[in-house]
Amino acid sequence: MTDSPITGSTATPAPAAAAQAAPSDSGLQPGTLIEPARQRAPGTAMIAIDAISKWYGDFRVLHECTTAVAKGEVVVVCGPSGSGKSTLIKCVNALEPFQKGQITVDGTKIADKATNLPKLRSRVGMVFQHFELFPHLSITDNLTIAQRKVLGRPKEEAHKRGLDLLARVGLSAHAKKFPGQLSGGQQQRVAIARALAMNPVVMLFDEPTSALDPEMVGEVLDVMVELAREGMTMMVVTHEMGFARKVADRVIFMDQGEIVEDAGKDDFFGKPRSERAQTFLSKILQH
Numbered sequence: 001m002t003d004s005p006i007t008g009s010t011a012t013p014a015p016a017a018a019a020q021a022a023p024s025d026s027g028l029q030p031g032t033l034i035e036p037a038r039q040r041a042p043g044t045a046m047i048a049i050d051a052i053s054k055w056y057g058d059f060r061v062l063h064e065c066t067t068a069v070a071k072g073e074v075v076v077v078c079g080p081s082g083s084g085k086s087t088l089i090k091c092v093n094a095l096e097p098f099q100k101g102q103i104t105v106d107g108t109k110i111a112d113k114a115t116n117l118p119k120l121r122s123r124v125g126m127v128f129q130h131f132e133l134f135p136h137l138s139i140t141d142n143l144t145i146a147q148r149k150v151l152g153r154p155k156e157e158a159h160k161r162g163l164d165l166l167a168r169v170g171l172s173a174h175a176k177k178f179p180g181q182l183s184g185g186q187q188q189r190v191a192i193a194r195a196l197a198m199n200p201v202v203m204l205f206d207e208p209t210s211a212l213d214p215e216m217v218g219e220v221l222d223v224m225v226e227l228a229r230e231g232m233t234m235m236v237v238t239h240e241m242g243f244a245r246k247v248a249d250r251v252i253f254m255d256q257g258e259i260v261e262d263a264g265k266d267d268f269f270g271k272p273r274s275e276r277a278q279t280f281l282s283k284i285l286q287h
């Protein structure tokens, strides 16, 4: 298995090599998870977060947060519980409103009244801690319903795209089952495939492995590593520092609603500048 082609923000993609590089024990099948148009193009800001502030009543949950994620970049967001990580990424696909600042996704200002939010959200894949599959729908229907209802794809096309992605995450045999018949790790892989079926321009993850039994974390991270290596633009809230070391280009550290640190992976892990990040890192790396 070759090293990740993504070693810095100027690295170029090697999708074919990346596809072949899927670890043999991950259940991932040959092929690609995303199409070439979604792959790395250094220098293009796919997500621009500009001086965002948000309050819940008197409580300021985000304070002047500014960062950008370039096309094909993988940014890991970490920080203590309650620091605003989930709120920040929910702002990116307009699941949470904010009072100050601006967020632009692939050139679209999300707080603009003219912005079509359902359309925007269909281009921003989101994977949560709790997989949030529809329990009463089969895996196939979970994979096709939004493609059909939101994108208006014909049944056959939606089916093909859904089943292709299910095969890519190694779960073809489970197409006819219901979510409750799958393990947590398998459900999360379906949730990733479902998000990818919409051809998103970016993928947001909010602690996608933290609700899983330890033995299932690896299979979900394998899919995410593969996606990163193929050049998907990703913003990932996680405390899986092994994942961050492997594929992140940058790490953002948040505390009390602020982006305290926004650094290249090597700088962040080498020596975080702030004492708060140093303390945080020393605590989580102990485990």
Ligand SMILES: Nc1ncnc2c1ncn2[C@@H]1O[C@H](COP(=O)(O)OP(=O)(O)OP(=O)(O)O)[C@@H](O)[C@H]1O
Pocket (backbone or CB within 6 Å): 056, 059, 061, 079, 080, 081, 082, 083, 084, 085, 086, 087, 088
């Ligand atoms: N709907 C809400 N109303 C009021 N306060 C909220 C609401 N949602 C979140 N908060 C508060 O905002 C702060 C940030 O929450 P957020 O969920 O973004 O943190 P987080 O960094 O994702 O934490 P965790 O690591 O525990 O998931 C917390 O203090 C939380 O209690």
Ligand SMILES: [Mg+2]
Pocket (backbone or CB within 6 Å): 085, 086, 087, 206
């Ligand atoms: Mg959270």
